[in-house]
Amino acid sequence: MxxxxxxxxxxxxxxxxxxxxxxxxxxxxxxxxxxxxxxxxxxxxxxxxxxxxxxxxxxxxxxxxxxxxxxxxxxxxxxxxxxxxxxxxxxxxxxxxxxxxxxxxxxxxxxxxxxxxxxxxxxxxxxxxxxxxxxxxxxxxxxxxxxxxxxxxxxxxxxxxxxxxxxxxxxxxxxWTNSMQKVKGKSLLFFHASWVYFAERFGLKTAGFVEPKPGIAPSPSHNAELVQIIKSKNIKTIVMENFYSDSAPNQLSQLTGVKVVKVATAVYGLKSVNSYIDMIDYIVNQIIQNS
Ligand SMILES: [Zn+2]
The missing domain is CATH 3.40.50.1980 (Nitrogenase molybdenum iron protein domain)
Incomplete structure (x- = not known):
């Protein structure tokens, strides 16, 4: 032994x-x-x-x-x-x-x-x-x-x-840079202010955020402002993390026709996202298909 x-x-x-x-x-x-x-x-x-x-x-x-x-x-x-x-x-x-x-x-x-x-x-x-x-x-x-x-x-x-x-x-x-050329310069709405690094790297413009301030829940008055922004700037897409409630983005979608795109911003956030590279692949594909 x-x-x-x-x-x-x-x-x-x-x-x-x-x-x-x-x-x-x-x-x-x-x-x-x-x-x-x-x-x-x-x-x-x-x-x-x-x-x-x-x-x-x-x-x-x-x-x-x-x-x-x-x-x-x-x-x-x-x-x-x-x-x-x-x-x-x-x-x-x-x-x-x-x-x-x-x-x-x-x-x-x-x-x-x-x-x-x-x-x-x-x-x-x-x-x-x-x-x-x-x-x-x-x-x-x-x-x-x-x-x-x-x-x-x-x-x-x-x-x-x-x-x-x-x-x-x-x-x-x-x-990714080649793919994102298709949407370069476009204005998007984002749910949370998590997208400033991504947007700047790939040349996207940020028209606004569904949250009035980072960490502050969406409000009817802020949503009303966003409706005006979506219409005046002809915004096609809201990008959001899949763990947030989509009720405010869905209201905006019903009022304006804007598309709500839910993505993972962490590994294992979705079934197909099993690595960092998978995650960026997923985000890039969703944005170019829906913007
Ligand atoms: Zn944050």
């Missing part, structure tokens, strides 16, 4: 088993960690792909996920207001918490002191930077650096995975 245990221990020690334990706040980060870490990393996520990442109820089971983790990656910029409670509750004093926003060229950063009492869910600027594929590469580099510093012997392996991911994104980026 002792011999068997010894053999097992040696086998575990010398095998390529996952040696860095990672928890990702979102499924997009989860997917990027898998791309860079592959079999050297075990990774789990907190917010589901069909869930609003701004509002996640912290469950004891999420704290347990973090208890034994080495690294917790999050989007940062205040997207995961719930993550502080999660980290405290994990009672994991050796946990490394890494915001992937560090090297991002941030948009809509306010020059006033943010006040959460206004209900503003973007108090530190717009945190939805992952919808620009160029930013996925910035996030992947941040993940690579964190994994390499956690496991120096695997640095070259992680670097190779990073290079492969970047080159796949670059190839797809040409395809």
């Amino acid at each position: 002792k011999k068997i245990i010894l053999i097992l221990l040696i086998a575990i020690a010398s095998s390529n088993y996952a040696n860095i334990k990672v928890v990702a706040s979102t499924t997009v980060i989860y997917d990027l960690v898998k791309e860079i870490g592959k079999d050297k990393v075990s990774v789990d996520f907190i917010a589901r792909g069909d869930q609003d990442p701004h509002f996640v109820e912290v469950l004891p089971s999420y704290m347990l996920k973090l208890r034994n983790a080495d690294i917790f990656f999050r989007i940062g910029m205040g997207l995961e207001m719930w993550s502080g409670q999660l980290i405290d509750g994990s009672r994991n004093s050796s946990l490394k918490v890494i915001d992937l926003s560090t090297d991002i060229d941030k948009k809509e950063v306010p020059n006033y002191k943010p006040d959460a009492s206004y209900g503003d869910v973007h108090p530190f600027g717009n945190p939805h930077y992952w919808l620009d594929p160029e930013n996925a590469k910035v996030m992947a580099k941040e993940i690579y650096e964190a994994l390499a510093s956690e496991s120096h012997q695997d640095e070259a392996y992680f670097k190779k995975n990073l290079d492969e991911f970047n080159s796949r994104v670059d190839t797809k980026m040409q395809e």
